[in-house]
Amino acid sequence: MSDAESKLGKKSRIREAMETVLKAFETNPEKVVLAVFKGNGKPSDSWSFFNRLIMFMNDTADARGFRQWQKVGRRVKKGAKAFYILAPVxxxxxxxxxxIVIVEEEEIEVDETVLVEKLVSFKSIPVFRYEDTEGEPLPEEKFDFEVPCEFQGIIDELGLRVETKSFKRFYGCYSIQSKVIRLLLQNSLSSCMNSAMQSTITFTVFMPVRFRCRRLLLSSVLPS
Known part of the structure; x- marks a missing residue:
């Protein structure tokens, strides 16, 4: 494969990942919610919110690299295809x-070159779904609630408050009057996932932030 083909493939995978995230906000609000919850020390717990969202959009709650699956006694099935998450470069x-420096008690302006760390691009990393592996069973999951860092600043700016609550058929709700976001309690998650849920949380809970996140994603994935 030539360098030009390799670069084209890289850009294609990055754009595909970006479009997957944007599609989730438009058509799969329940997966936006699932990306908030982490559990059981899986590798994806250390991923960004957007990468976990890409994972759920690929219809799995656990994805890992080829060697990561080997370390837990599982192997990737023959013919399984990877999907890609994004890592900053x-x-x-x-x-x-x-x-401004002081020379003989006088202030003088001088130019200086310093090294500054900058985000220059993203690279795509292949991972495989749990459903495309076989081998040893994994430990049971225990979920913890976490507001994604990508949302926290905007939530603070808008003066919102986040609480947890027990729901039977919903992931959460948003009160316009009190500016309170209420999300499903972690011990209610499993029963809620198994019921006929109403997928309202993204359009009610994250309505104030979803378009801001679209701009955040576009600017971060396609750096100038």
């Missing part, structure tokens, strides 16, 4: 800055 680049 940062580099130290030279930046010219102006400093």
């Amino acid at each position: 940062r580099k130290k680049v030279p930046v010219r800055v102006r400093k």
Whole structure:
């Protein structure tokens, strides 16, 4: 494969991942909610919210790299296809800055070049679904609630508050009057997932932030 073909394939995988996230906000609000919950020390617990959303959009709650599956006694089935998550690529680049120095009791402006770490691009990482592996069973999952860091700043800016509550048929709700987001308690998650749920949380809970997140995603995946 030529360098040009390799670069084209990389850009295609990054764009596909980006479009998967945007599609989730438009058509799969229940998967946006599932991406909030983490459990059982899986590798995906350390992923960004957007990467976990990509995972759920590929119809799995657990995805890992080829060797990560081997470490827990499972192997990827023959013919299984990977999907891709995104990892940031940062580099130290030279930046010219102006400093004020004191020479013989006089302030003088001088130019100086310093190295600053910047996000320059993203790279795609192949992972495989649990459903496409076989072998040893995995431990039971225990979920913990976490507000994604991508949302926290916007939630604070809008003066919102996040609480947990027990629901029977919903993932959560949003009160316009009190500006309170109420999300499903972790011990109610399993029973709620097995019922005929109403997928309302993204359009009610994250309505104030979903379009901000679209811009955040576009600017981060396609750096200038």
